[in-house]
Amino acid sequence: MSGALTVPALPAGAPRRRPGARWADEAYRRGLGALALLVFVVVALIVYEIARGAGPSIRAFGWHFLVGTEWDPVADRYGALPYVFGTAVSSGLAMLLALPLGLGTAIYLAELAPHRVDQAVSFVVELLASIPSIVYGIWGLFVLAPLLRTLVEPWLIQHFGFLPLFQGFPFGIGMLNAGIVLAIMVVPTIASLSREILLATPPSLREAALALGATRAEAIAVAVDAARPGILGAVILALGRAVGETMAVTMVIGNSNRISASLLAPGSTMASVIANEFTEATGALYLSALVEIALVLFALTLVMNAFARLLVLWATGGRSDAAGAA
């Protein structure tokens, strides 16, 4: 820690510090410390407020809330399974697409690319991460959806229609669209974090492998193997972002509360149903059910993040400047 300083005792006869200085030091330190402790207060307030708001729904439905498929504001009966399902499918699809691409990019940047290429591509990846999610949403809705509807989905139905995954009507919007947009959005997280983690592994690993006659791919495999826990952390962080992502998904997923095996069918995620229905929720129980979905979402991302941060911190030896930025 470069900030850690100990002031050695002054030799006898040295000028004494003013008597007020110690008091002022203490006040300054405590004042800043109080601001830091506000972080705990803020998180506690968020947890308290969401748990309190979800109370009526938890009392009314209990655990059945998570497995019920009925979402009926008229009869005031709520089950969140379609949304949990939608979140799982869209995020899973996104990870399936983003993981190989992100990891490949990270390996290329950290191990193979010339310095200038690394700098340039890393910059583009950072730019990708900074694009607002609403921009991805509008792109998915007006560019990707027509492309899927007219080209990709008819082709999938024609050639892979025997699989339940690709049956139905080509809507353009739906799980597939949401998965692709989410993949584009989480690739920067995987790529930039994995790159940092690979760079943090000792170079001697590769040197030793190369000295034994390994090819580049074999030497890199050794480094990737050593970086595995950190990369797992990066992937879980990305998954957490995909699970919590709201606007882009809401715009391209089609917002239906039916569970369908087909990737071409419209669906909903936990985040998108909150965005869609929160301001329209009229009944107290309706609102509470939506807050309970937020609570589930919160708990889910909290667990994933807490675990992933530990992995990333451990893998980079506490030097995870990328963890905050990505």
Place this chain on the structure above:
Amino acid sequence: MPQAQPEPGRERVLRPLHTGRPALRRRVWDACFVGASGLSAFVVMVPLALVVWHLLAKGLPELNLDFFLHLPKPVGETGGGMANAIVGTLILVGIATLIAVPVGVGAGVWLAEFGRGRLAAAVRYTADVMSGIPSIVVGVAVYGLVVVPMGRFSALAGGVALALLMLPTIIRSTEEVVRLVPRSYREAALALGAPRWRTTQDVVIPAASAGIVTSCLLALARASGETAPLLFTALGNRFWSLRVDQPMASMPVFIYDYARAPYDDWNRQAWTGALVLMLLVTLLSALVRLTTRRAPRP
């Protein structure tokens, strides 16, 4: 260093060293591996090019001065602009900055200068975990904490929601840049007889100020593109309003509403809005990153 000599009898059993190139199978695998990783780096950049291209192609034709100076027109009339949403976003982000910057910078400086031990580690970890809370969840919480007690949607609530999203970023990056200030600065100030607090306040923080401003700007840029937390805090407003206790328009919510509307003219305006937002957010963060790239990393 003495070399381990092979035992004379075993020498013949060892296979001869490969003096030439690795076997063909390994070379092919190596080429495939290197090619695939290079290809994926290329593929990752394609969406950025596509998004930028479509934003320019669809947003640019509608971009004119009216868009910045006029209010939205009633349904059915074409034209109009999003002047209220642009000003609204500036106000919302301004409120968020006023809340998040003092707290975040203070906490970051504390972590860097005094943050040792378990408590500091817990603060760091909590801030990191907090940055992973989905923005929609923050919106729901602020709805309960601010909107319900106030009795109405308001710009203030929107600002609070954005501030909560900015806070973790500011804390962690401030800590990082303050740590970069050379130790000798602190030693020099202390040697001159300055107390610890003056050392931090008048030497360390000014030395790190460029980096602190950068980290605040990055958080600000990200917050100005956020939509989800504003949906049920600041809500949105089709009219001109500067009152912070009333619902306020913002660019992301404007784009969201216009993109989902069944009118072509509104959809076109949504593209233009997205272009303007992207210019604001992404150019800001690109500029910030380019200017700080030269600074040494920790």
